[in-house]
Amino acid sequence: MESVKDQLVINSNETSQEKLNELIVDAAKKGIKEVVIKHPQARHNLGVGITDPIHLVYEGDVGYYACSMSDHISAEVHGNAGWAIGENLMSGEIVVEGNAASSTAASMRGGTVVVKGSSGARTGIGLKGGTLIIGGNVGYMTGFMMQKGKMIICGNAGKALGDSMYAGTIYIAGDIAELGNGAEIVDLPKAEYEEIKHTLESYGMKAPASFKKIVCNGLLHNFNKKEFGVWKTVL
Amino acid sequence: MENSTIRKSKVWSPEKIDEIQEKAELGRYRIRGQATKRQDLPSFDDLVFTPAGLSRVALEGYREKCDTRVVIGEGRVKRPLVLETPIMVAGMSFGAINSNAKKALGIAATRCGISTCTGDGGMHPVEREASEKLVYQLLPSRYGLNPYDLKRADAVEIVVSQGAKPGTGGTLLGQKVSEEVANMRDLPLGVDQRSPCRHPDWMGPDDLGVKIDQIRIATNYEVPIFIKIGAGRVYDDTKLAAKAGADAIVIDGMEGGTAASPEIQLDHTGIPTIAAVVEAAEALHEIGMKDEIKLIIGGGISNGADAAKAIALGADVVYIGTAMLVALNCNKSIYVEDYKALGTEPSACHHCHTGKCPVGIATQDPALMARLDPDEAADRVENYMNSLTMEMQIFARSCGKSRVVDLDPTDLRSLTWNTSMITGVPIVGMGTTRNPYWADYHHATGQHEFVAK
Ligand SMILES: Cc1cc2nc3c(=O)[nH]c(=O)nc-3n(C[C@H](O)[C@H](O)[C@H](O)COP(=O)(O)O)c2cc1C
Ligand code: SF4
Numbered sequence: 001m002e003s004v005k006d007q008l009v010i011n012s013n014e015t016s017q018e019k020l021n022e023l024i025v026d027a028a029k030k031g032i033k034e035v036v037i038k039h040p041q042a043r044h045n046l047g048v049g050i051t052d053p054i055h056l057v058y059e060g061d062v063g064y065y066a067c068s069m070s071d072h073i074s075a076e077v078h079g080n081a082g083w084a085i086g087e088n089l090m091s092g093e094i095v096v097e098g099n100a101a102s103s104t105a106a107s108m109r110g111g112t113v114v115v116k117g118s119s120g121a122r123t124g125i126g127l128k129g130g131t132l133i134i135g136g137n138v139g140y141m142t143g144f145m146m147q148k149g150k151m152i153i154c155g156n157a158g159k160a161l162g163d164s165m166y167a168g169t170i171y172i173a174g175d176i177a178e179l180g181n182g183a184e185i186v187d188l189p190k191a192e193y194e195e196i197k198h199t200l201e202s203y204g205m206k207a208p209a210s211f212k213k214i215v216c217n218g219l220l221h222n223f224n225k226k227e228f229g230v231w232k233t234v235l
Numbered sequence: 236m237e238n239s240t241i242r243k244s245k246v247w248s249p250e251k252i253d254e255i256q257e258k259a260e261l262g263r264y265r266i267r268g269q270a271t272k273r274q275d276l277p278s279f280d281d282l283v284f285t286p287a288g289l290s291r292v293a294l295e296g297y298r299e300k301c302d303t304r305v306v307i308g309e310g311r312v313k314r315p316l317v318l319e320t321p322i323m324v325a326g327m328s329f330g331a332i333n334s335n336a337k338k339a340l341g342i343a344a345t346r347c348g349i350s351t352c353t354g355d356g357g358m359h360p361v362e363r364e365a366s367e368k369l370v371y372q373l374l375p376s377r378y379g380l381n382p383y384d385l386k387r388a389d390a391v392e393i394v395v396s397q398g399a400k401p402g403t404g405g406t407l408l409g410q411k412v413s414e415e416v417a418n419m420r421d422l423p424l425g426v427d428q429r430s431p432c433r434h435p436d437w438m439g440p441d442d443l444g445v446k447i448d449q450i451r452i453a454t455n456y457e458v459p460i461f462i463k464i465g466a467g468r469v470y471d472d473t474k475l476a477a478k479a480g481a482d483a484i485v486i487d488g489m490e491g492g493t494a495a496s497p498e499i500q501l502d503h504t505g506i507p508t509i510a511a512v513v514e515a516a517e518a519l520h521e522i523g524m525k526d527e528i529k530l531i532i533g534g535g536i537s538n539g540a541d542a543a544k545a546i547a548l549g550a551d552v553v554y555i556g557t558a559m560l561v562a563l564n565c566n567k568s569i570y571v572e573d574y575k576a577l578g579t580e581p582s583a584c585h586h587c588h589t590g591k592c593p594v595g596i597a598t599q600d601p602a603l604m605a606r607l608d609p610d611e612a613a614d615r616v617e618n619y620m621n622s623l624t625m626e627m628q629i630f631a632r633s634c635g636k637s638r639v640v641d642l643d644p645t646d647l648r649s650l651t652w653n654t655s656m657i658t659g660v661p662i663v664g665m666g667t668t669r670n671p672y673w674a675d676y677h678h679a680t681g682q683h684e685f686v687a688k
Contacts, residue, residue, distance in 0.1 A: 021452045044445050049382050049453025064442070065449045069382045084436035088380055106435035107377040109421070125435040126377055128421040145431055147421045167423055221426045222409050225262025 006033040012046065013039045021048055028052035028073075040066075042082060047075065067094050086113040089130065095203065102139065105132045108149065114203050121158070124151045127168060135205055143170050143214075144180065152196055154208055165216045171196055173208035182220035188213040265498040266406065268587025268597065270399060270490050270535065270557060276507045278490075279541040281654035282647045283663070286633035294632035301628040302638040305551055307390065307529045308459030308482040316368060316390045316459050319348025320624040321546060321639060325487075325533050325556035326372045326392065326463075328354035330407050330416040331494030331587065334361040336563055336596045338609040341365025343616035347624075352392060355405045355430070357419045358384040370461070373450070375404055376430035378420035382453055391450050392461040393443070393481075395472075396432065398491030398534045401465030401505050404430030406495040410590040413599040440475040447480040461485050461531065466511035467504070473518035477528050485554060486515045488534025492557035494597055495588035508534035508545070510657045516549020525549070539626020546627070547642035548658060555623075562619035563612045564594040570606065 008027045010020055020037070024047055027035050034055045040046055044063035047056050053072040061079035071090035080098035084106050092111040099117035107126040118136030127146040137155035146165040156174035163180025171188070179185070188211055197207035219227050243249075257265060287293035294301060308315040324340050331354065342365050344351045350368035353359070357379020363369055371388030373380060385391065396402060407416070407428040417424045437446045447460055459482035464472050466488045476484045488508025493501070506514075512532045519525040532545045533554030542553040557565075568581040573593035577586045587597035595606030631639045634646040648663045649655035655662040 017448070018452065018456070045449050045452055048449050049385070049455075051382055051386075064445045065436075068449060069385065069453045071382060083442070087436050088377065088382070090381060103436040107380065109381065122435060126431070128377070144435075166426060221423065223263060223427055 007036060008032050008034070009036045009038065011038045012041060012043060017043065017045055020046060024054065024056065025050055025052075028054035040079070042080075044082065047073070061098070067092075080117070081115070085115075086111075089113065091130075099136070104134075105130070108132065114205075116203075116205065118155060124149075124170075127151065131199070133200065133203065133205075137174065141180075143168075143183075146170070152199065152211075154200070154205070162214050162216075164220060165214075166221070167216055170214040171211040172214065173211050176212070179214070182217055183214050184217040185212050186215055266408070266495055266588050267498050267501075267585045268492075268494045268496075269585035270492045271501040272585075273502055276490065277509050277651070277654045277657055278507070278535070279509055279544040281509070281651045282544050282649055282658070282660060284543070284547075284630050284634055284646055285648050286630075287635040291635045293635050294637060296629075296632060299632060300637065301631050302640075303624055303627065305529065305640065307461075307552070311482050311527070312459050313455070313457045314389070316350065316370075317348070318350065318368075318552060320620070321550075321552045321627070322347075322349050322542065322620060322623055323370070323531060323552055323554050324349065324351040324559050325491075325554040326352035326354035326370065326394070327494070327556055327560075328356040328405065328407075329359040329362065329419065330356040330411060330599075332560070332596055333599055333604050333607075334359055335604050335607045335609045336560070336612070337362040338365045339563060339607070339612035339616055340559060341369075342609065342613035343620060344368070346613075346617050347620045349620070350389065353388075355394075356407075356416065358387070359419070363387060372463075374430070375432055375434045376420075377435065378422075378430075385450070385453055386455075388454070388458060390459045390461060390483075391454065392463050392485065393434075393446070393450070394463045396465035396467075396487075397463070397493060398465040398487030398489050398505055398508070398511075399493035400496040400500045401467050402432060403497070403500065404432040406430070406497075406588070408495060408588050408590070411588075411597075411599055416599060440479050443476075443479040451480075459483055463487060465489075465491070465504075466506045466508065466534070469506065469511045469514035470518045473515045473530075474522055477519060477522060477524050481528060483529040483531055483552075484515065484519075485531040485533065486511045487554070488512075488532070490535030491533055492560075493587075507657075508532060508536070509548070509654065512545050512548045512550050513658050520549075539623045539629065542623055543627045543630040543639065543642055544647065546639060547630075547646050548644060548660075551640065558619070559616060560596055562616045563596050563607065564615070565592075565596055567594055570594060 036057045038059050040058045040060045040062050042061040042063045045065050047067050050070040056075040058077045063082040066085045067075045068087035073092040075094045077096040081096045081100040083101045084103040086094045086105040089108045089111045094113045096115045100115040100119040102120035104119040104123045105113040108130045109128045110130045112131045114133040116135040119134045121139035123138040123142040124132045125144045127149040129149045132151045134153045138157050140158040141160045143162040146168040149168045151170045153172040157176045159178040160180040162183030200207045303320040305318045305321045306315050338361050340351050345367040351366040352370035353372050368389045370390040370392050372392045374394040409425040409427045461483040462476040462481040463485035488511045489505030529551040531552045531554050532550035536553045536555050537558050566582050566584050570593040574580050592598040595603045627639045647660045649660045
């Protein structure tokens with residue numbers, strides 16, 4: 001471990017999970033601007049529950065729950081991410097250069113999570129705010145029970161996309177294996193396309209030529225026996 | 236006249252007929268609050284204590300010290316949860332009940348040195364202020380969850396399921412999703428909220444272990460972590476929860492209360508509390524963790540006898556929801572006209588799901604809420620909690636135990652075969668434990684020989 005002015009470098013190889021988190025939390029408290037985590041080796045829970053501003057640089061793959069349950073943080077992952085990166089993030093920005101596993105940004109409440117590659121099942125599940133950007137494809141049940149926020153998917157989606165979403169918006173460029181119950185495709189205003197394009201470009205990503213916009217159709221908001229066709233699969 | 240006798244059918248009882256006709260109107264299953272109304276479940280009433288006599292000496296009835304304290308997470312976390320008496324107020328969401336009810340429960344629990352629990356829907360500031368020891372629930376819905384409240388909690392409870400409705404998530408009908416509730420949960424105003432039952436970020440027990448590590452780190456290894464499971468496959472679930480790293484396991488029997496659930500699920504899922512406690516205790520005992528991991532049992536606990544029997548069967552603490560609401564005034568015979576307007580009457584009300592609670596507990600309507608004065612209600616709940624403690628001590632002392640937690644299965648006898656089979660507690664009388672003196676009577680060589688002996 002070496003400390004250079006505004007930067008702390010931690011070798012994850014030589015540091016326990018508990019100690020590593022303690023060092024990050026401490027660094028953030030002391031106002032150190034950046035922590036570099038060397039050899040993260042896909043270990044779980046690297047950088048959890050951090051509530052003071054700090055920039056984290058992971059020099060490799062991370063396991064479950066990296067940058068989760070945190071506020072005001074920013075992070076770059078130079079590798080792939082395991083389950084639930086950015087879970088319950090309150091604010092800040094996480095950029096994953098590779099792919100992410102399942103439950104990416106589950107229940108995120110604010111901030112931005114960017115996965116340049118693809119992301120697995122339950123991507124953006126229970127999203128409660130913020131923006132989730134996926135450069136590639138997403139898996140089964142993406143956006144399930146989404147409540148607020150925005151998801152931009154540049155590739156294709158698996159089955160049950162946006163199933164039972166309460167609110168929020170999903171933009172998707174590729175194919176949808178099956179749209180979820182209670183979700184519907186609506187027209188995409190040009191201004192919104194421009195905004196998506198601008199957002200993607202700000203992360204060095206090229207915007208696909210078109211997007212479909214998916215919102216909640218409201219049929220599942222309050223039970224209606226006349227709409228049993230929709231309700232029978234969800235009650 | 237032929238067939239003129241009015242005969243009631245067991246199959247087509249008035250309740251069954253009502254149920255069918257109501258569903259024919261509703262177009263869905265029935266939803267309601269409270270708990271199962273089945274009359275045929277084995278219960279703690281089937282057990283009795285066998286107090287001290289000559290074979291064992293009782294403690295001095297109303298005087299001798301009888302300890303009730305329980306510590307959860309001792310030797311496992313930096314800030315274990317100390318309960319002055321083995322009772323916890325079960326999680327009841329802000330949304331299901333209102334802030335006046337939360338405040339009253341918090342004040343009473345603080346005075347008695349025990350905890351309350353947020354339930355679903357996030358940590359309400361009124362409850363955090365009123366309750367010195369507050370358990371923070373982490374549910375599949377994750378409503379209102381944030382790292383700040385997590386760090387402010389005195390314990391964290393990961394909810395897998397509830398006894399009333401294992402296998403489904405929370406339900407809060409639109410009439411209760413007020414502006415404040417909607418904001419706290421990030422939901423559109425007035426939606427019928429039907430929450431997920433699976434957590435968004437873990438699936439099985441191995442993932443749960445990683446999740447527990449995450450919460451430990453986020454809370455700086457300070458507070459205990461519980462796992463709450465509706466009683467079903469209790470024996471296996473308890474072992475898996477222990478392996479995942481829980482400091483305490485909450486098992487909620489099928490009699491557990493709720494603010495809203497499909498009625499069919501209340502009646503037909505899960506196993507009774509009395510069976511659940513035995514399975515859970517056995518599982519912990521088998522893996523040698525009975526002392527280290529605390530067992531919290533809920534579901535239909537109404538008095539000190541239920542609580543003491545649950546403890547004798549292996550629980551460390553009892554979890555109480557419905558009875559606390561009853562102490563607040565639930566089902567009390569006041570505002571009777573309003574019960575009638577709901578189609579019910581005091582003592583039969585299960586209408587928490589309507590949001591029109593006549594006594595101002597399970598409602599967000601300001602006019603109804605005004606019927607519950609939190610300070611007066613806190614006194615009632617405190618008195619009720621104290622009565623539970625005293626009742627538990629009565630049984631411990633009379634069984635010759637100086638600590639309530641020392642009650643054990645040998646202090647009990649069963650009144651029914653059913654409960655004896657379920658719990659392993661011998662039936663009253665000589666039962667299977669020893670042959671009675673007349674056991675040979677029928678196959679003795681002759682009655683007179685028997686008499687001559
Ligand atoms: C009004 C009400 C609301 C409840 N809300 C929750 C909840 O939000 N989360 C939860 O895990 N259990 C909830 N429960 C279940 C209780 O935590 C507890 O398991 C149950 O009440 C125990 O059974 P008892 O009511 O017979 O004491 C609720 C129960 C009631 C009565
Ligand atoms: S009185 Fe209120 S709290 Fe009690 S069952 Fe009725 S609605 Fe629910």
